[in-house]
Amino acid sequence: MILSRIFALSLLILTACSQPPDTQILRMGLANAPLNLDPRFATDAASERINRLLYQRLVEFDDQSLPVAGIADWETLSPTHYRFRLRQPTSRFTHEKLLDAADVVATYQFVLDPQNASPHRSALELIEDVTQIDQQTLDFHLKRSDPLFPAYLVLAIQPADLLASRHPFHEQPVGSGPFRFVDHSKPGHLLLERHRDGQKVEFIEVKNPTVRTLKLLRGEIDLLQNDLAPELVGYLRSRKEVEVANRPGSNFSYIGFNMEDPATGNPLVRRAIAHAIDRETIISQVLNSAAHPALALFPSEHWAGAKDLESYDYSPQLARSLLAEAGYDAGHPLKLVYKTSSDPFRIRLATIIQSQLKQVGIEVDLRSYDWGTFFGDIKAGRFQIYSLAWVGIRTPDIFRYIFASDSLPPKGANRGRYSSPEVDRLLKEVEQAKTLAEQANLYRQLQAILQQDLPYIPLWYENQIFASRRTVTGYQLMTDGNYDGLEQVVLVNKREIPDAETNAAY
Amino acid sequence: MADFLLSRLVSALVVILGVATLVFLLIHLVPGDPVDVMLGESARATDREALRIALGLNLPVSEQLLVYFSNLAHLDLGRSLYSNLPVSQVLAERIPATLELAGAALLCAVLIATPLGIMAAVRRGEAWDWGAMGFSMLGVSIPNFWLGPMLILLFSLWLGWTPVSGRDSLAGLILPAITLGSAFAAILARMIRSSLLEVLGEDYVRTARAKGLSERGVVLRHAMRNAWLPVITLLGLQLGALLGGAVVTEIVFDWPGVGSLMIDSIQKRDFPVVQGCVLFISLVYVLVNTLTDIVYGLVDPRIRLSGSR
Numbered sequence: 001m002i003l004s005r006i007f008a009l010s011l012l013i014l015t016a017c018s019q020p021p022d023t024q025i026l027r028m029g030l031a032n033a034p035l036n037l038d039p040r041f042a043t044d045a046a047s048e049r050i051n052r053l054l055y056q057r058l059v060e061f062d063d064q065s066l067p068v069a070g071i072a073d074w075e076t077l078s079p080t081h082y083r084f085r086l087r088q089p090t091s092r093f094t095h096e097k098l099l100d101a102a103d104v105v106a107t108y109q110f111v112l113d114p115q116n117a118s119p120h121r122s123a124l125e126l127i128e129d130v131t132q133i134d135q136q137t138l139d140f141h142l143k144r145s146d147p148l149f150p151a152y153l154v155l156a157i158q159p160a161d162l163l164a165s166r167h168p169f170h171e172q173p174v175g176s177g178p179f180r181f182v183d184h185s186k187p188g189h190l191l192l193e194r195h196r197d198g199q200k201v202e203f204i205e206v207k208n209p210t211v212r213t214l215k216l217l218r219g220e221i222d223l224l225q226n227d228l229a230p231e232l233v234g235y236l237r238s239r240k241e242v243e244v245a246n247r248p249g250s251n252f253s254y255i256g257f258n259m260e261d262p263a264t265g266n267p268l269v270r271r272a273i274a275h276a277i278d279r280e281t282i283i284s285q286v287l288n289s290a291a292h293p294a295l296a297l298f299p300s301e302h303w304a305g306a307k308d309l310e311s312y313d314y315s316p317q318l319a320r321s322l323l324a325e326a327g328y329d330a331g332h333p334l335k336l337v338y339k340t341s342s343d344p345f346r347i348r349l350a351t352i353i354q355s356q357l358k359q360v361g362i363e364v365d366l367r368s369y370d371w372g373t374f375f376g377d378i379k380a381g382r383f384q385i386y387s388l389a390w391v392g393i394r395t396p397d398i399f400r401y402i403f404a405s406d407s408l409p410p411k412g413a414n415r416g417r418y419s420s421p422e423v424d425r426l427l428k429e430v431e432q433a434k435t436l437a438e439q440a441n442l443y444r445q446l447q448a449i450l451q452q453d454l455p456y457i458p459l460w461y462e463n464q465i466f467a468s469r470r471t472v473t474g475y476q477l478m479t480d481g482n483y484d485g486l487e488q489v490v491l492v493n494k495r496e497i498p499d500a501e502t503n504a505a506y
Numbered sequence: 507m508a509d510f511l512l513s514r515l516v517s518a519l520v521v522i523l524g525v526a527t528l529v530f531l532l533i534h535l536v537p538g539d540p541v542d543v544m545l546g547e548s549a550r551a552t553d554r555e556a557l558r559i560a561l562g563l564n565l566p567v568s569e570q571l572l573v574y575f576s577n578l579a580h581l582d583l584g585r586s587l588y589s590n591l592p593v594s595q596v597l598a599e600r601i602p603a604t605l606e607l608a609g610a611a612l613l614c615a616v617l618i619a620t621p622l623g624i625m626a627a628v629r630r631g632e633a634w635d636w637g638a639m640g641f642s643m644l645g646v647s648i649p650n651f652w653l654g655p656m657l658i659l660l661f662s663l664w665l666g667w668t669p670v671s672g673r674d675s676l677a678g679l680i681l682p683a684i685t686l687g688s689a690f691a692a693i694l695a696r697m698i699r700s701s702l703l704e705v706l707g708e709d710y711v712r713t714a715r716a717k718g719l720s721e722r723g724v725v726l727r728h729a730m731r732n733a734w735l736p737v738i739t740l741l742g743l744q745l746g747a748l749l750g751g752a753v754v755t756e757i758v759f760d761w762p763g764v765g766s767l768m769i770d771s772i773q774k775r776d777f778p779v780v781q782g783c784v785l786f787i788s789l790v791y792v793l794v795n796t797l798t799d800i801v802y803g804l805v806d807p808r809i810r811l812s813g814s815r
Contacts, residue, residue, distance in 0.1 A: 035588050035589070035774075036588065036589070114556065115556070117556040117557045117560060170589065170590070186762075187599055187600065187762040188760065188762055204672070204760075205760065206671065206760050207757055207760065207766075208757055208758055208760070210655055211655070211658065211670060211671050211758060211759070211760065214655070214658055214659070214662065214663060214670045214671075215670045215671060217663060218662055218663055218666075218669070218670050220669055220670055220671075220672070370772070370773060371773055372536070372539075372773065372774075372775050373536070376539065410554065
């Protein structure tokens, strides 16, 4: 009994040690902490989103994903010669140096140098050279023309002096963006400060989505974005101390086929599967309407998006007749292996699709793997069907990367070994196109062919979801899920919100 | 005693080297390439090759193993493929959290299990016994991934006593320690009960009672001393498990320990960090078991004597 009393007393003392969080810091819960704060080498989404806050770029994008001026305006001197002028007044890096053309040149030259093995080099391979004209001006010379070239200039600009001195940017980022780096010493925590008003923002990694939700409810974090199961979003919506917002996103979910497989290589089978999946029901019942159906890789609002694509409506009867035409029936059912990742929500979606396919007589053997194994199999072509999503894509040159017959992994991402002379021809014509309008027209033709051939079944674009305490105002959600909304967000004093703290009511 | 210690040390070294080799080979057999995970699909073949050379992944596995052991001999665990930080530094950041959680969980388990086990043994067949064993059954049966969120709901959200997760305050340790320690408390309570029941039937306990000692004195001073022996073995084994196997609890409570680091590193195919984590866990197991053997010898002179014969 003495031991039990000691235990109860310890519990009481420890509970008394619980410190309320600092109310001046805005805390954002992340599913994954950034892996690398050096933008020359960062490839994960969390790092890229946070690096956007720390650094600036030559080019940004408008609502149609067309490139617009970031820190520089540009003019096309010839199809292979672009001149960029930094906008005035230029910003300062956090070590007080003014950002100038030398910094831009040094950043691009570093990434273009093969010895530095930057993962961003391949996106810039058409650059012949980059030269400084004066303190505010620089020129890009290209190996070949591409009217979309400015859209590739999204590297975060780093100071030339620190690049030369091999500054450890991954530990001490020095940028000219709206935020400055403060601290990253605690595992899973990153502290930034907004230049404008000194507002501190702490990013806290909370991997478990349920725990992330509970932390938001208790006020241990103030806001979170995405990576929540629909039922958690529904639960948050029912809480009066939390606000939930969403907006259409551009992350594209799809089912991919192995075109070299005897079964899935048959267009009748692919069409049957497309007609057997009830996307509307999945979106309304499973995704809680937090998505909208997709007909192609890009939404129709995108500058290269197609507006009049044929959709594969849900029709089990049509699916069955297509399967019969392909030679499958109850006595000789179609059997497929469906691979997905070990993410519980992806498994749930795959299980639903498995069930829908069963209704038309397709027997699906569902297999989930950890990410490394799953992705390795997909790239090696060891699959019949799989589901994945393309996240954060902006420029339609990705069509070449995914669907050109010579883009097999590891060179490209033609994982399904799709080969279409017509698509290859259109992709070559895109390279010759003089204007973006010409390119857009060719990409629309290409998307119509893809919708006919169905190397992918487009599923949906998942919405961007944002949830915050009522003490947070002014956050604007972005379609690609970046954290630019933090530039304007305001943390209201909790005492100004009468019913902000209602934890006792849980 | 010196021979005993030397033999334990040699066998510990063999086990650790065996584990290191096995893990090295297994992680290289698992599908998935760290270069792919690091560079993404869009990287060019030349860039992949450059990174592969930079990381030493272009060498044959046998050569990589030799390099690994050569570095290990110099206490160099290598560098993380992602952060480029020394693995020893990455581990050093996580080990205190792991030790803290394992220690607290062990303390929690002992504090819960000891009174439960003793009461169940002393009042065998009564409601206390049934209650304690029922609790024990529950503790073993409830998985941590369910118990953790339930405790958060109760203590953090409804009562507001503890933070939901994180290592920001001492109070943040309570729920993970209870979650991790609950299953162990259940096993420990059963072990204490059965061990004490066995001892309570011994002649010397009957003698102590015949001498007129109080029941409390008989149990706590005489019976418990011998009943602790098998419990110490279990404590040793379980401490190793608590140090290395707290993955689920660490993930539920965002506890920045070695378990969650290892899972992250496996997913990212960060080979050196995975190897470092496994080496740490095996080292802990071996150390704790060696210590258990030594403590066992100290507590029970019969074992010490038979060992030196």
